[in-house]
Amino acid sequence: MKNDGRTLTRETLEAMRFMALERMAEGESPAAVSASFGMHRTWAYKVRLKVRGRGQGKRALQLRRAPGRRRKLTDAQGRQVFRWVNGKNPRQYGFDFGLWTRQIVRELIAQRLGVSLSLASVGALLARVGLTAQKPLQRAYQRDPDAIERWQRETYPAIARQAKRDKADIYFWDESGFRADSVHGKTWGAKGHTPVVSVPGQRQGISAASAVSAKGAFWFTTYKGGLNGDLFVTFLQRLMRGRRKPLHLILDNLPAHKTRAVKTYVAKSKGKLTLHFLPGYAPELNPDELVWSHAKRTGNARRPLRAGERLEDRIQFQLADMAAQPNLIRSFSRHPSVAYITDC
DSSP states (O other): OOOGGGGSOOOHHHHHHHHHHHHTTTOOHHHHHHTTTTTTTHHHHEEEHHHHTTTTGGGSSSSSHHHHHSSSSSSHHHHHHHHHHHHHHHGTOOOOOOOOHHHHHHHHHHHHHHHOOOOHHHHHEEEEEEEEOOOOOOOOTTOOOOHHHHHHIIHHHHHHHHHHTTTTTEEEEEEEEEETTOOOOOOOOOOTTTOOOOOOOOOOEEEEEEEEOTTSSSEEEEEESSSHHHHHHHHHHHTTTTSSSSSSEEEEOOGGGGGHHHHHHHHHHTSSSEEOOOOOOGGGGGGGHHHHHHHHHTTTSSSOTTTOOHHHHHHHHHHHHTTTOOOHHHHHHHHHSTTTOOOO
């Protein structure tokens, strides 16, 4: 009974070729070897012929990777697709949707390169050039990239030089809110079955404000409700109490930070306190944002409130624990988004 080589695995055929070669080297005839394997009588002759080929030897009998179907796009075209997608918006190419999908990439390739690909091929192409599906960070369209670059290259370095001359400290200020029923982290669960996390039925909320230094200093307070100018002045008074060095405080453009009461208090400090305002819609420039991110990912997200526990007490305890870890506080200023901070 003859064997059909097409029904055998490539690994099996490779082993058979080496065994046949060894038996023929021991003096067995090619026809007998072919018959013993159930192959056509010429099979062993072809095996021996391959080995005798110029510059071949036994390597000719080894497995070779199947070439497969030739790709429709060249490597250069794949790199071009990467440049089209990476950091760009589909609207820049005339599409009416702001997020990249395989279908949109497929249509763009058809328009620009005249090549039709399946969705599966587009997905394989994107993976091959180093693009993955990700949840995008949101940035306000009112952002001014020039102002952000100017802050990083000119404004902040000037503040740092002034603080060094004045022997002053530089702090970054920010506020945030906490809720007892919010879940910020992730957990594992069976596919298609969203895990359930128990949270308190009572909807407690608390606000917090903090000031952080790249050198590891951390000041915080908690309060209820929203922030207004008078309350902000009260916090500034607490922050400045007992302080010997001048302070340069960097904060965002919240209206409460710019009220007449705030300006009056700063003027009365006679240079002891100076406020500087970040470019609009650029929270990533403030390392204090990373304080809140850390607090929310490691607080209630990991251990919800117990019965009778107050959220305000929990947040105060957590922030106090962070204040006792200057290395942790310093690490926020080493994040890539705030790498421009150089007064560590």
